[in-house]
Amino acid sequence: MxxxxxxxxxxxxxxxxxGMETIPFEQALDRALAEDIKADRDLPPFNRVTMDGIAINYKAIQSNISVFKIKTTQAAGDEPVETGRVDECIEIMTGAALSPSLDTVIQYENIRINNGEATILNTEIKKGQNLHLKGADKREGDIVVCSGQIITPAVISVAASVGKRDLMVRKxxxxxxxxxxxxxxxxxxxxxxxxxxxxxxxxxxxxxxxxxxxxxxxxxxxxxxxxxxxxxxxxxxxxxxxxxxxxxxxxxxxxxxxxxxxxxxxxxxxxxxxxxxxxxxxxxxxxxxxxxxxxxxxxxxxxxxxxxxxxxxxxQRLGAKPPVYAVLDKDFTFKPELQYFLQVTLKFSEEGKLLAIPVEGNGSGDFANLADTDAFMELPMERSEFKRGEVFRVWPFNNI
CATH class of the missing domain: 3.40.980.10 (MoaB/Mog-like domain)
Known part of the structure; x- marks a missing residue:
């Protein structure tokens, strides 16, 4: 046998x-990606502000300047605004593109604004803080998602961010x-x-x-x-x-x-x-x-x-899933010399161990039991006695 x-x-x-086919990325969820997705430009594509506050040139800090005249306010999506003087700043919002004339962002919590001026409170300022620099994640042409994986919502997000409207997937x-x-x-x-x-x-x-x-x-x-x-x-x-x-x-x-x-x-x-x-x-x-x-x-x-x-x-050229193992939570006996697939429920212990609790039904026709279980535990045929605390592979069919 x-x-x-x-x-x-x-x-x-x-x-x-x-074979392969190309479909709109909105329809590609859970399909097998058959091509590398590449960045169509640097990511991020500009020096991106990560906190609401003011943008300055760090030379001001080196010159012990702590009070800045606010030139204007720049929102995300606005063209970058330059400053001409070291004691000028831009009030700036998260997601905005920073001008090359500025290199540091101080969040609102560390400043006081009054009469068009921003004063830095007693806090340490580091050059380049609160910035996500252009190309820090990926450069134009870099692979952002490799082929040979399931297309998840995260992959859909990346595809949308690089303008990849159509995706090649495995048929x-x-x-x-x-x-x-x-x-x-x-x-x-x-x-x-x-x-x-x-x-x-x-x-x-x-x-x-x-x-x-x-x-x-x-x-x-x-x-x-x-x-x-x-x-x-x-x-x-x-x-x-x-x-x-x-x-x-x-x-x-x-x-x-x-x-x-x-x-x-x-x-x-x-x-x-x-x-x-x-x-x-x-x-x-x-x-x-x-x-x-x-x-x-x-x-x-x-x-x-x-x-x-x-x-x-x-x-689908996805490769094997990593095996899942669980700890048998109860002694179990099965005598015929056959590999036995024991129905189990799964739960995590307080120590983080995955436990498998046997659910004994009335044989392979007892389909009602499936609604109350999470996986099959594969028990080797060379044995008939299986002890609590032993570890065996499980094949989950419900989320754990």
Whole structure:
């Protein structure tokens, strides 16, 4: 049976570049940046005042001048005002551009203004204080944001500040989420006593939407002919097929045979893990990838976070996320020789440690438990006893 580590390696080996596209920067949030953003001018573009007060030439301080005649008041956005005498000052506001004839700003708290004159109170003055000098952050042409990262609100801010109206981003794969089984009905339909409403497809779609990926939905009934037709259609129109259910060994699990008939090569089937042991992964000769998750909701949810999202990140050339580790907050026992993904809630202790509190449900079909948990803790298969205080990797699916 394929191990978790082997499955991860085989999946990441199929990471694929789907190309690039240019979109307006306002629409680029959470996309993968595919170009360096460069400064179109020095940052800041002028000597920028950082405190409200008066601007002087420091030579006045060296000459023991402490009273200045206020020439005028300059607001942010005004053209810089020069002074002709060392005992003159400009009353100036935060964000204003400072004239080359001035080099120091004294905030209002350290001066007294009366009859058009500003008097420095008893305070130490340093040359260049309260100024953000031109080009101190970046020079024209310098890289201000490197490619290969998620576009955050901060990146949007930088793009706007350098006039980068359009951004080049990585294209996302075309993804379809396929459910199967006659026991599933739409959410608006009253199920019979032996039916259940579809939930896995909407769960997957919602998770992918968090990553700016808009997946379409499809459903396959328990019919071998329709199964082949729908899978054939998906192979022609999508880059990735995410399937949920129908991959076990049941009499009505027609999907494995249909995939084989459609020349989808099995990369692996069954992983030594719980939940999600029946997980199937394959590749069509055209390059289309098929992730066939087990039908149990918790198994689907875990496999999506443990395998598909890292593949998506690799395909977007983002690099692996730094792993997150937590301290097990309670003794736990799991005896089968399988890698176990324990549902946990996460919290920080007063000492700043990330604690994982086990939440034991009723198996991989207990999807209601997911609403009360934050992550899966990955426990190694070589052991069955896990002690409070031990540290293991966690795969968060809620913000911590």
């Amino acid at each position: 394929t191990t978790v580590e082997q499955a991860e390696k085989l999946i990441l080996a199929e990471a694929k570049d789907f 996302l794969p075309r993804v379809v989420v396929v459910s199967s089984g006659d026991e599933l009905v739409d959410i608006g339909v009253e199920p019979s006593p032996v039916q259940i409403r579809k939930s896995n497809s909407y769960t997957i779609q919602a998770v992918l939407a968090q990553h700016y990926l808009r997946a379409e939905l499809a459903h396959i009934p328990d019919d071998p002919r329709i199964t082949r037709e729908k899978i054939g259609n998906c192979l022609q129109n999508y880059d990735v097929i995410l399937m949920t259910g129908g991959i076990s060994m049941g009499k009505f699990d027609f999907i494995p045979k249909a995939l084989e008939e459609m020349q989808v090569k099995t990369v692996f089937h069954k992983v030594s893990q719980r939940p999600g042991k029946p997980f199937w992964f394959g590749k069509h000769e055209s390059g289309v990838l098929v992730f066939a998750f087990p039908g149990n909701p918790v198994a689907t949810f875990m496999c999506l976070h443990r395998y598909f999202l890292p593949w998506l990140r690799a395909s």
